[in-house]
Structure formats: C-alpha cells, structure tokens
Amino acid sequence: MADKTKIGTEFPPYTFEVEKGKIAEFAMAISQKESKDQVKPIYWDSAAAKAAGYGDIVPPPTFQTCFALWGGGGLMPILQALGINLGRLLHGEEEYEYLTPIHPGDIMKGQSKVVNMYDKEKKDKPGKFMEFTVLETEIKNQRGELVIRARTTLVER
Amino acid sequence: MTTVITYNSINVGDAMPIFTSDPVTRTHMVRYAGASGDFNPLHHDDTFVKIFGMPRVISHGMLIMGITGRAVTEWIDDKYIRKFGVRFAGMTEPVDLHDFENTKQRATITVTGKVVEKFEEAGEKRIRCEIQAADGLGAVKITGTFVAALP
Numbered sequence: 001m002a003d004k005t006k007i008g009t010e011f012p013p014y015t016f017e018v019e020k021g022k023i024a025e026f027a028m029a030i031s032q033k034e035s036k037d038q039v040k041p042i043y044w045d046s047a048a049a050k051a052a053g054y055g056d057i058v059p060p061p062t063f064q065t066c067f068a069l070w071g072g073g074g075l076m077p078i079l080q081a082l083g084i085n086l087g088r089l090l091h092g093e094e095e096y097e098y099l100t101p102i103h104p105g106d107i108m109k110g111q112s113k114v115v116n117m118y119d120k121e122k123k124d125k126p127g128k129f130m131e132f133t134v135l136e137t138e139i140k141n142q143r144g145e146l147v148i149r150a151r152t153t154l155v156e157r
Numbered sequence: 158m159t160t161v162i163t164y165n166s167i168n169v170g171d172a173m174p175i176f177t178s179d180p181v182t183r184t185h186m187v188r189y190a191g192a193s194g195d196f197n198p199l200h201h202d203d204t205f206v207k208i209f210g211m212p213r214v215i216s217h218g219m220l221i222m223g224i225t226g227r228a229v230t231e232w233i234d235d236k237y238i239r240k241f242g243v244r245f246a247g248m249t250e251p252v253d254l255h256d257f258e259n260t261k262q263r264a265t266i267t268v269t270g271k272v273v274e275k276f277e278e279a280g281e282k283r284i285r286c287e288i289q290a291a292d293g294l295g296a297v298k299i300t301g302t303f304v305a306a307l308p
Contacts, residue, residue, distance in 0.1 A: 022192075025191070025192045026192040026193065028188070028192070029185070029188045029189040029191070029192035029193070029220070029223070030189070030192075030220065030223030030224060030226065030227050031227055032178060032179045032181070032185050032224070040230070042235065052234070053234075053236060054235075054236060058235055058236070060223065060226055060227065060230065060235070061226040061229070061230060061235065061238055061241050062219060062222050062223045062226050062241075065193050065195070065219050066192065066193045066194050069193055069194030069195055070194040074194065074195075087209065090245070091218045091219070091245050092244065092245060093242065093243065093244045093245065094218075094219070094222060094242065094243055094245075095240070095241070095242030095243070096240065096241050096242065097239065097240050098238060098239055098240070098241075101236070151242075
C-alpha cells in the first residue's frame with residue numbers, strides 16, 4: 001500500500017542553465033532528425049525565432065524533462081526516498097502548464113513535492129493494488145517568475 | 158512553417174492534421190537518452206531487459222510524448238501552447254532493422270486529435286484538444302489533452 005505519510009515530502013531544489021546547444025539537441029531528438037537545420041528554426045536560430053514573434057530561441061514543449069535529469073540527481077533519489085521499486089515503476093501521467101517563456105541563458109530552479117498518494121485495486125487481481133504517487137514540480141527562472149508547473153504520476157504495478 | 162490558426166476560424170470537432178512519425182529506432186532512443194539525460198538501461202541495453210524477461214528494449218515514454226508534442230506544434234505554434242498533459246497507455250518497442258518490414262508498424266507513431274472545447278480563461282481565447290498517439294497496429298500509447306491560446 002502507498003505510504004501516505006510521504007504526502008507533502010519536498011525534495012531538494014535543483015538548478016539547470018538553459019543552453020542553446022541543449023535546446024537544438026533536444027529538438028533533434030524529439031523530431032527524429034540528425035541535423036538541426038531539419039528541425040524548426042525557432043529551436044536553434046535566434047533571428048528566425050525573433051522574426052516568428054518569440055523573444056529568442058525557445059525549447060520544444062517537453063524540454064523541461066532534462067532539467068531534473070541533467071540539473072539534479074534525477075529520479076533515483078526521489079524513488080529511494082519514497083521506497084518505490086524501480087522494477088515495478090511505470091510512468092503513468094505527465095502534465096505541464098506553461099506560464100513564462102524559456103530562452104537560452106535562463107537559469108531554471110525546480111523543486112518537486114509529493115502532493116498525493118493513493119491505491120487502486122487491480123481489476124484482474126482483487127486484493128492486489130496499484131500504488132500511485134503524484135509529484136508536483138514548480139520551475140522558476142532567475143527572475144523568480146514561475147515558468148512551468150508540472151505534475152508527474154508514478155505508478156507501482 | 159505552421160499556418161496561423163485563429164480562434165474564430167476553428168470549431169469544436171475540427172481535427173488536427175494527422176501526424177505520422179518515422180519508425181522509432183534504437184538510435185533515436187539513444188539520441189533521446191543523451192538529449193534528455195534519461196539513461197535508464199531499459200531504453201538501450203538489451204542485456205539489462207533480459208533480466209526482466211523482456212524480449213527487447215522499449216522507448217522512453219517521454220520520447221513518445223515528445224513526438225506527440227511535435228505533432229501539436231507542427232499544427233499550432235509553440236508560443237500559443239498553455240497546457241499539455243498525457244496519460245501513458247502502452248509501451249513502444251523500436252523497429253528491428255534486420256526485420257524492418259515486419260516490425261516497422263509497432264514503432265511508427267501516428268498522432269491524431271480534435272478540438273473539444275472553446276473557452277475564455279485568464280483573459281485569453283483558448284481551445285482544448287484531445288489527442289492520441291497510437292502505433293501502426295492501432296495500439297494506443299498516449300491519450301491526452303492540450304490547451305492553446307489563439308489570436
């Protein structure tokens with residue numbers, strides 16, 4: 001059963017500097033391309049981004065996944081603190097709310113906390129439960145503006 | 158380039174253009190591992206997944222979400238996206254290059270979606286769309302929604 005005493009647990013904040021090359025690399029990865037000129041110019045060309053109405057180069061909508069993975073300890077310390085078994089872990093849901101644009105040079109500060117834990121009985125195995133943990137992450141920039149609010153649902157099957 | 162879609166020109170029930178990915182290869186997954194920093198061996202090491210009795214590595218769910226996000230932003234410019242959320246419904250196995258024709262369908266992601274709501278929020282004219290990503294065999298990988306503020 002989910003250890004509901006862990007609701008409210010806050011994890012150490014992490015910092016990630018947004019670099020132009022990382023945005024281009026990420027855009028190429030999600031676009032299945034081998035060269036940056038095969039992806040949208042707003043992801044790597046400052047002048048093109050400005051001409052398209054952006055303040056500067058911007059990242060694709062799932063870029064923030066690398067803030068914790070490259071900027072912090074990643075998921076493992078969180079799993080250990082929550083006692084989640086990696087072998088039973090599934091990524092259930094991922095949700096983002098975009099509040100402020102991200103540009104190269106921005107310093108992202110993220111912090112995650114456990115906002116909910118619950119169990120659901122397995123339909124095919126009565127008496128056995130799937131355990132759900134919901135993490136909420138707030139990411140702010142160097143000006144203290146809230147940039148992204150993210151919710152991640154982890155499932156132990 | 159994407160064409161500018163306006164709030165007044167779009168209606169509930171309108172479909173987003175169907176997007177089809179390239180068949181996901183192990184090389185795509187390695188590139189995504191490096192870009193994202195997610196080096197869980199589940200996504201690149203065949204000897205690791207054998208411990209769990211799995212026949213082959215599986216894609217990062219977040220790569221499939223990334224591909225889904227690309228489908229969305231090929232249609233509506235990135236700057237208009239306000240919310241994007243998905244539920245992961247199934248795992249994706251990469252194409253086997255030595256057996257390409259027989260395995261490409263399971264690794265090819267098709268993203269579809271439609272407008273389900275038009276509303277005003279935070280002083281903006283917004284649409285909510287339901288989206289789905291499925292492979293070439295019809296197995297659903299992702300269901301989700303996004304919200305965009307339109308001019």
